[in-house]
Amino acid sequence: MPHNKSDAFLSVQGLAVEYSSSGEVIHAVNGVSFDLKKGGTLGLVGETGAGKTTIAKAIIGILPRPPANVSAGEIFMNGRDLLKVDNAQMRKVRGKEISMIFQDPMTALNPIMRVGEQIAEAIFRHEQVTKKQAEDKGKEMLEMVGISTERYREFPHQFSGGMKQRVVIAMALACNPSLILADEPTTALDVTIQAQVLDMIRSLKNKYGTSMLMITHDLGVVAEICDDVAVVYAGEIVESGSKEQIFTSPKHPYTVGLFKSLPDINSDMERLNPIDGLPPDPSNLPAGCSFGPRCPNFSPKCQDHIKLKDAGNGHFYRCW
């Protein structure tokens, strides 16, 4: 995506991340660029192992190094390159300016710490407040996500999955961050609870004008909550554009295949149309287009380097 500094709040340029283990190099993220508008929601869509979570971890600076290594790229937030910020500074950014909602609320909370204290801890760390003030703010946050303050002193195991995810969201929002990285925040939840949580995320986001990067594999969630979409395959963005562009006129064969393979709740068709084959091995990516081996329109030219193509109005795709 071309760089447009003016309206981008977060701008990732040419990000590449590798993991190395016992001599093997795994190319998890290969030159990813995207912009997130202020107050906007960008959906990062892709399957398991596409590199979505690695991108988020690189932004918030929690990649385990080693084995991970950011081999190229820049991540600008408010004009500052986050990759050049040192650890001590980054610790102040995390939880305050950027926070992350993790996929699995069962493991994201400390099992032997009262839930209220986990929320208050973030506030106490980052704001100039007394313990008492942090606790009051923590209770306020609990109420905001729809949990009674009576449960402030309970432990995570006393909460259901949906409630735990609310606590995780309360923690993420506690210091009123300007950017939220939501990594599959509703994947572990039941549909009726997912609807509740998405509804809550949406209204809180609107209230505070927070920008959000929504990582998901669920196109339905994207349709519901995102403004823009970037489709990730084998560590590359293969298509990006507004939600309307991607959902009504997908251009890349992988995006088209994803939509086709969904069982449609409104039709009576018998067989599904899966994408043949499996995602490529990230330690041994094919030359040229990484979707080539699974693509129904494959031709030898696909093995050359594929440039981004402009479909107009900010809609780009990586296929000739």
Add this chain to the structure above:
Amino acid sequence: MSQAPSPLLEVRNLKKHFNTPKGLLRAVDDVSLTIEKGKTLGIVGESGCGKSTLGRAIIRLQDSTSGEIIFNGEDITHAGKKRQRWINENMQIIFQDPFSSLNPRQTLEETISEPILISKRFKSKAELLKETERLMDLVGLDRRLRRAYPHELDGGRRQRVGIARALSLKPQFIVCDEPVSALDVSIQAQVLNLLLDLQKAAGLTYMFITHDLSVVRHISNDICVMYLGQLVETSPSKELFKKPLHPYTKALLSAIPSIDIYHQRERIILKGELASPIDPKPGCRFASRCLHAREKCREPQRLVEVLPNHYVSCWRAEAL
């Protein structure tokens, strides 16, 4: 449900209760259903509604508290050890998580052929190998993976191993317990198509347990919606999606995130969460979350045939 011409499986008033320190947990509470030969019955519900317990009780992985399970005209509810062997050969299960349902120390060949070995249904080693290879071909596993261990395979392939193992004794009936929930959409479609093909080829009967309504519509002839251990609605699958009657079914359907960005359904956001199945109050178990609850909902409800073959356990269903 109505008397089907030749039900392969009939379950009458099945109950499975567990004694817990907090009281009696009614995981499955008075469930009756029938499945015709060669058909698929979908069981839909959220985590903790008892759908997996129901599946396990039916194939007698667990003893039921009361009720009858009639398979092929024979009451198998209290089958002895000898008869259990026959049941195991005719009723099989595919588990949700292909990562934990395979023995990590067994090769694919060992896993797939183990049931045949135990049933002594082979004459020579060569025959056993031939049969294993036939099963691997059937589910689309490459023969050279014969000596591979589960950790070498991705989720989709592991699930194919689970399917091959379930098919190894040529059962008539298979309980599919969330067989595609752990898989990515493009792989999910591959496995669903495989299940449909196998059903056509061998006349298999499925009970398909899932929380994913779009998947269940695609694969089932009839659907039962389950809530806190009880069936709240059963209907032919097309009709259920066209004309859901129970308030819970309506909420469940409306909560599915739709990929149609221009025609978003009006969402019904339910209050609260699943109540506890321990010592539930008499009356409709959904009443505490229901938007239409009335005083009369506290009286016991039963399934009533409102439309041909369409049963619902809500006295207000027709009025709503």
